Amino acid sequence: xxxxxxxxxxTRFGKRDVALLDLMAEAALAAxxxxxxxxxxxxxxxxxxxxxxxxxxxxxxxxxxxxxxxHVPALRVETxxxxxxxxxxxxxxxxxxxxxxxxxxxxxxxxxxxPTPRVSEIIGRSIDPHERSYxxxxxxxxxxITRAAMHERGFVLREISQVAVKNHAHGARNPYAHFQGPVxxxxxxxxxxxxxPLRLLHCCPISDGAAALVxxxxxxxxxxxxxxxxxxxxxxxxxxxxxxFRATQAAAEAAYRMAGFGPERVEVAELHDAFAPFELxxxxxxxxxxxGKAGRATLDGETAVGGRLPVNPSGGLKxxxxxxxxxxxxxxxxxxxxxxxxxxxxxxxxxxxLAQSIGGLASNNWVTLLEARR
Amino acid sequence: xxxxxxxxxxTRFGKRDVALLDLMAEAALAAxxxxxxxxxxxxxxxxxxxxxxxxxxxxxxxxxxxxxxxHVPALRVETxxxxxxxxxxxxxxxxxxxxxxxxxxxxxxxxxxxPTPRVSEIIGRSIDPHERSYxxxxxxxxxxITRAAMHERGFVLREISQVAVKNHAHGARNPYAHFQGPVxxxxxxxxxxxxxPLRLLHCCPISDGAAALVxxxxxxxxxxxxxxxxxxxxxxxxxxxxxxFRATQAAAEAAYRMAGFGPERVEVAELHDAFAPFELxxxxxxxxxxxGKAGRATLDGETAVGGRLPVNPSGGLKxxxxxxxxxxxxxxxxxxxxxxxxxxxxxxxxxxxLAQSIGGLASNNWVTLLEARR
Numbered sequence: 120x121x122x123x124x125x126x127x128x129x130t131r132f133g134k135r136d137v138a139l140l141d142l143m144a145e146a147a148l149a150a151x152x153x154x155x156x157x158x159x160x161x162x163x164x165x166x167x168x169x170x171x172x173x174x175x176x177x178x179x180x181x182x183x184x185x186x187x188x189x190h191v192p193a194l195r196v197e198t199x200x201x202x203x204x205x206x207x208x209x210x211x212x213x214x215x216x217x218x219x220x221x222x223x224x225x226x227x228x229x230x231x232x233x234p235t236p237r238v239s240e241i242i243g244r245s246i247d248p249h250e251r252s253y254x255x256x257x258x259x260x261x262x263x264i265t266r267a268a269m270h271e272r273g274f275v276l277r278e279i280s281q282v283a284v285k286n287h288a289h290g291a292r293n294p295y296a297h298f299q300g301p302v303x304x305x306x307x308x309x310x311x312x313x314x315x316p317l318r319l320l321h322c323c324p325i326s327d328g329a330a331a332l333v334x335x336x337x338x339x340x341x342x343x344x345x346x347x348x349x350x351x352x353x354x355x356x357x358x359x360x361x362x363x364f365r366a367t368q369a370a371a372e373a374a375y376r377m378a379g380f381g382p383e384r385v386e387v388a389e390l391h392d393a394f395a396p397f398e399l400x401x402x403x404x405x406x407x408x409x410x411g412k413a414g415r416a417t418l419d420g421e422t423a424v425g426g427r428l429p430v431n432p433s434g435g436l437k438x439x440x441x442x443x444x445x446x447x448x449x450x451x452x453x454x455x456x457x458x459x460x461x462x463x464x465x466x467x468x469x470x471x472x473l474a475q476s477i478g479g480l481a482s483n484n485w486v487t488l489l490e491a492r493r
Numbered sequence: 494x495x496x497x498x499x500x501x502x503x504t505r506f507g508k509r510d511v512a513l514l515d516l517m518a519e520a521a522l523a524a525x526x527x528x529x530x531x532x533x534x535x536x537x538x539x540x541x542x543x544x545x546x547x548x549x550x551x552x553x554x555x556x557x558x559x560x561x562x563x564h565v566p567a568l569r570v571e572t573x574x575x576x577x578x579x580x581x582x583x584x585x586x587x588x589x590x591x592x593x594x595x596x597x598x599x600x601x602x603x604x605x606x607x608p609t610p611r612v613s614e615i616i617g618r619s620i621d622p623h624e625r626s627y628x629x630x631x632x633x634x635x636x637x638i639t640r641a642a643m644h645e646r647g648f649v650l651r652e653i654s655q656v657a658v659k660n661h662a663h664g665a666r667n668p669y670a671h672f673q674g675p676v677x678x679x680x681x682x683x684x685x686x687x688x689x690p691l692r693l694l695h696c697c698p699i700s701d702g703a704a705a706l707v708x709x710x711x712x713x714x715x716x717x718x719x720x721x722x723x724x725x726x727x728x729x730x731x732x733x734x735x736x737x738f739r740a741t742q743a744a745a746e747a748a749y750r751m752a753g754f755g756p757e758r759v760e761v762a763e764l765h766d767a768f769a770p771f772e773l774x775x776x777x778x779x780x781x782x783x784x785g786k787a788g789r790a791t792l793d794g795e796t797a798v799g800g801r802l803p804v805n806p807s808g809g810l811k812x813x814x815x816x817x818x819x820x821x822x823x824x825x826x827x828x829x830x831x832x833x834x835x836x837x838x839x840x841x842x843x844x845x846x847l848a849q850s851i852g853g854l855a856s857n858n859w860v861t862l863l864e865a866r867r
Binding site: 120161167168170171174175176177178179180181183184189190191192193194195196197198199205208209211212213214215216217218241244245246247248348349350351352353354357365369478479482483 | 494535541542544545548549550551552553554555557558563564565566567568569570571572573579582583585586587588589590591592615618619620621622722723724725726727728731739743852853856857
């Protein structure tokens with residue numbers, strides 16, 4: 120059974136002085152209004168760790184009650200930083216199984232009220248416990264992967280930095296983005312070191328926000344053509360390959376198989392650039408750019424709005440921001456707007472779109488393919 | 494598409510000096526061995542709050558990696574204390590949608606290493622934030638509901654206490670149970686007050702443990718005939734009715750509708766007796782006993798092993814124990830063993846079974862119906 124996206128909505132991302140429940144409600148109500156649906160058959164909620172970030176749990180019931188939909192079945196889905204897309208998958212499965220006809224998917228996170236070291240500690244719980252016991256953090260592991268990619272795959276710091284420049288330029292055109300201003304290549308390359316060779320402007324910010332979709336079995340403007348999950352060892356030390364993500368490759372393969380087409384039909388993409396080099400790795404892992412070509416394609420402007428294959432027209436995690444469980448859903452919200460021709464100021468011509476979301480240090484990734492209704 | 498249970502396994506519940514991952518692995522490997530499946534197509538993991546109970550997150554990836562199945566898609570599902578059955582539902586949906594042919598569902602919790610007040614605090618996150626701000630705890634709210642049920646519905650403390658006596662007697666026959674000894678009616682009624690009128694032996698213990706099932710599209714010994722979710726306001730103060738659970742009623746209605754039969758065919762049940770009076774409420778909410786008759790039926794031995802409708806032959810949450818996200822799965826493990834005729838020492842004659850799981854203070858409940866293969 121085909122599954123469609125009938126509604127999309129999100130909050131502005133950034134440092135938001137608003138409770139997580141209010142952010143979730145704002146996004147959910149926008150998506151429901153967009154779909155002209157008041158009461159969905161079910162609600163899938165994504166939040167990575169609301170207990171520690173906000174002190175509240177039982178988040179499926181909490182969101183349902185807060186929306187005035189306490190009689191609608193609601194559950195929470197979690198796959199670390201890709202939880203949003205995992206919730207989309209859970210909604211997709213329940214519709215494809217014929218268990219429901221419409222599902223509200225809503226995800227969000229609220230983190231900026233906490234000190235950064237505490238946020239790092241909470242996010243760090245998604246790292247393998249043994250590796251964490253030696254002091255690994257997400258930026259430290261990403262730095263290690265980046266260094267290896269520069270050595271083994273010839274990634275150059277200028278290419279990596281250009282990802283940030285491009286995505287900030289895109290974010291400046293997106294009123295929902297955390298960062299609204301452009302940055303220069305020099306500013307990126309001279310920003311302070313976070314985890315060598317990664318600098319501050321190679322890393323996504325800590326953001327608050329929420330995003331929501333309404334999925335239906337009734338045809339709407341955009342169809343979920345494919346959705347695939349891929350996993351890998353949570354322990355980075357067990358992976359045969361450090362500089363590409365098996366979890367993305369497996370997710371992409373599953374999504375393309377379901378869709379019945381490959382990367383050649385994709386015209387716009389949202390990729391998980393939590394760290395700028397991850398956009399280059401993901402471009403190749405999804406097959407959107409041939410192996411070894413992602414850096415060059417970025418420097419040449421191929422992946423900018425106006426280029427051959429615009430990537431992260433929203434600004435990506437780098438500039439739109441990364442409220443963890445909101446992110447996978449926000450990627451799809453942006454792509455729905457693009458496919459509908461409603462991405463004012465950053466519109467690209469496209470009928471087929473791809474989103475890729477990374478959970479943890481690429482242990483639990485998702486790829487989703489969207490297609491505009493013919 | 495029909496969904497079957499091909500494998501079932503669980504750990505002994507109780508105070509276990511073993512890591513949660515090891516408990517999960519023990520249950521998962523037992524279920525996989527029982528199903529004669531080495532590599533399932535997907536893994537659904539249930540844990541209510543592993544981050545705060547154990548310090549670890551990204552639990553889908555962690556369990557998959559620990560099982561040596563890091564390449565198998567894994568995600569985590571959460572609906573507070575009913576998370577186990579929510580994960581069964583997620584597995585059911587992905588099989589019914591044709592996305593997979595076999596799914597490992599594994600859930601567990603590890604709590605006894607923490608001081609009881611900290612466990613209460615973590616569990617308390619599933620209470621409505623406003624009600625919690627006035628000092629509500631789970632036992633306090635359960636006490637309030639019990640008092641109201643005694644007043645409005647004529648529940649008598651002797652009937653409520655008999656639930657505990659019966660379930661301890663059952664648990665004494667179950668080698669997997671937390672408590673292995675019987676208790677007398679006097680001991681229950683004279684145990685110390687926890688939240689008036691509830692006494693210590695009316696309340697389930699804090700337990701560690703894990704349980705697992707393997708679901709398949711290929712016919713096996715037991716079929717999931719129906720599965721339904723029901724929800725209600727997380728805020729107890731918003732409910733029109735305190736002494737019955739709308740969430741159970743809605744879940745039962747959905748499960749019976751899917752199964753195409755009603756409570757009259759059910760011959761054995763596992764109900765969520767986190768507090769002894771909840772077994773009486775749940776007996777009537779599921780329609781297994783007519784309204785107003787649950788107390789009498791319990792005193793008369795109708796719900797004991799050997800009675801007309803054995804309830805909680807495993808010992809229930811009261812005596813088998815309640816490692817939160819393990820519980821909904823453990824209920825189904827017990828019923829699979831019963832339907833297969835493998836519940837030595839406590840076997841009841843049955844071909845159709847019902848399990849009911851309560852999430853939070855009955856905000857997110859599930860009912861599952863199992864049927865032995867003809």
